[in-house]
Amino acid sequence: MRSLGEFFGHIARGVKQPVGPRVSGVRREVEERQLPGGVTVRRTTIEEVEVRPAAPGSNPH
Secondary structure, three states: OHHHHHHHHHHHHHHHOOOOOEEEEEEEEEEEEEEOOOEEEEEEEEEEEEEOOOOOOOOOO
């Protein structure tokens, strides 16, 4: 019975949580260069694609 209660508790918690933006794609790129004197220069680029749910009653096209 406890497991059954936990199961339905997880479902209820998921239903009550607000829906936020969803990240569908993440690309990470790192460039690294060594400079004289033991200096390392590192450039990190992160690209994300965020999908937001459409507002009710709006036409996506």
